[in-house]
Amino acid sequence: MQPLLFLTLLLLSAGAYYVGRRRALAVAGGHIRNLHSLPSFYGSYAALWCGLPALLVFALWAVVQPNLLVDWVVAGLPPELRDLPPDRLNLVVNDLKNLVGGNFVSSASDPVMVEAAERYRQLRAIGNTALWVVVLSFAIAGTAYAWRAISPAFRARNRVEGVVNLFLIASSTVAIFTTVGIVLSVIFESMRFFRQVPVAEFLFGLQWSPQTALRADQVGSSGAFGAAPLFAGTLLVSAIAMLVAVPIGLMSALYLSEYATPKFRAFAKPALEILAGIPTVVYGFFAALTVAPLIREIGSALGLHVASESALAAGLVMGIMIIPFVSSLSDDVINAVPQSMRDGSYALGATKSETITRVLLPAALPGIVGSILLAISRAIGETMIVVMAAGLSANLTANPLEAVTTVTVQIVTLLTGDQEFDSPKTLAAFALGLVLFVVTLILNIIALRVVRKYREQYE
């Protein structure tokens, strides 16, 4: 019923477009140049007047009708049911809705309920018919209004563009509000966590053992929420990743932008960017099944003790994953240095390497720094590789050969399992998420500012 109404509305709008266009041409005496706007704008104006108000009424109705129906049906119930406390009444209403939907419910045999369901169905049928009538009359009234408004001097383009503008604003706010919503939910859950665990203990405590007791008599599950080992682990893995990604990424960017032939570049740059398209879970296999055992074998051959899951393995593979971020962005900023800079340097008798080290790199440095910061925030937030290759033990260590754990890994392990959602264990995940969010946000802000400053340099 409702999709049909929606389709009808669409058809009507299309019709209104046609009518509006015809009307515009008619009032202009058939000459488009007599009109303020192109005929299609008058058509769009009529279509908007036909569709938008009707659609708004439609949406409003869809929200309000079910509640109203329930109220009316409840009002018609016998007093002993109507005067139940709210939560019990809710159950009754749920039963009622199930009954209406044709599901089996415990009270199916209760004649009062059956009668109420019948009333509900009747009211709903009336409501839906009324909806059709109201929506369609809005559509027709809107079209009529637009039809009357159309005159040669009427500025249809400005109106239509205004509406389009509103649409664009609405679309962009969706993303913003979603972000705000996520941030707020993380903040509120974190506040609940910090009510149970002090902030200082969380940030600076050295002991991480988030096993809380399910029952009061359980032993060995005291719960310790000192996240310092997690931060250290994250830092260690990210640092190893950057040690891999920055030199390799920068060098390849330099080669691609300055030395490679256009033919090679056209092939190599997309190939490098494919690295960024590999799912991180695949990198995770690679780290856990290939790199980690390799490192362990090499380590034992050298007489070192290497854990089977090590920060080194995770960091190396993560570094490989991040290379395209550094190389591709750096390549772009190096390329963005104007050719006139290179010419100026060459014309002074500078060699290619002098030009690169003394002119191009300093000029592109802010952009390169920006790309590195973006890569770092990416490394800090990376999850799958560390889940599979870095381990779970919260060691406070700077030794890359030991197993460490990171913030993201702990969030995953905290939220997988059967804990209730108000225990410190699960809430800790939100606090960790908040820390992660704040850190990456700061990095991103710095990166964007740096990059923007760089962009202004040649303008």
Next chain:
Amino acid sequence: MSTTAIDTQIALNGALNRNAPIRQSAGAQVTDYDNRQTVGKITVDNPKMACREVNVYYGQKHAIKNVSLDIGANEVIAFIGPSGCGKSTFIRCLNRMNDTIPAARVTGLIKLDDDDIHAKEIDVVQLRARVGMVFQKPNPFPKSIYENVAYGPRIHGMVNDKAELDQLVRDSLERAGLIKEVEKRMLEPGTSLSGGQQQRLCIARAIAVNPEVILMDEPCSALDPIATAKIEELIDELRENYTIVIVTHSMQQAARVSQRTAYFHLGDLIEIGDTDQIFTNPRHKLTEDYITGRFG
């Protein structure tokens, strides 16, 4: 084309016969539009650079066709011609800037003093230190004013200590007529200067490596008339110490600053001669049309 044989002979010998008229049409006036033989005397008494039978190809495109001319020591020679005539391409041959364009190929002989600039033993880096260049759009590096000028001396190891470098930077800025304006702001970025100042900074930067020849590729086309006047004045002063080749779209500018003028048309050198003569009494019909504003 018997003159070609003579040219080739000269090129092979490596010695330039300064008095022999090379590849130029006889007769006073050329009225035939299709005659692309160079009119006028291409040689000078004391050449700083000499170009013979220079051809430039950009891929399939033949951008410069058999151009021969001398550039005299301490003279300002202007290259004029309509857009796309090859004058910028040609000036870029003189310090081998075309090497940086992968598709470009240059043939023919270009000599700086007695050195063939394409010879194996000539390092392009050294060549560009001897033949400096100033570009159409001012292109200071995103560094301080001081560092912009110090760039060349540093990469060529021309100074031994900071004091010498300071002096060289000051001298160069002085000769470029910029010192008074930037004396107190040497550490500010070069890009903070106005367009005309930036162009003079680029000239100072070129002077700092002590070149023998300065190539200027439309140095004033991005500048306002006042800045242009300053640059032109500067060019006149620089002539004392340097040989200057200037490409310009402005015929007035060519007339004001140069002693000799060469007119290019679609890759051919049509006419070359004393600036006075070119502008008052052009001998080739194409030159006359261009100068009188019939096209270009």
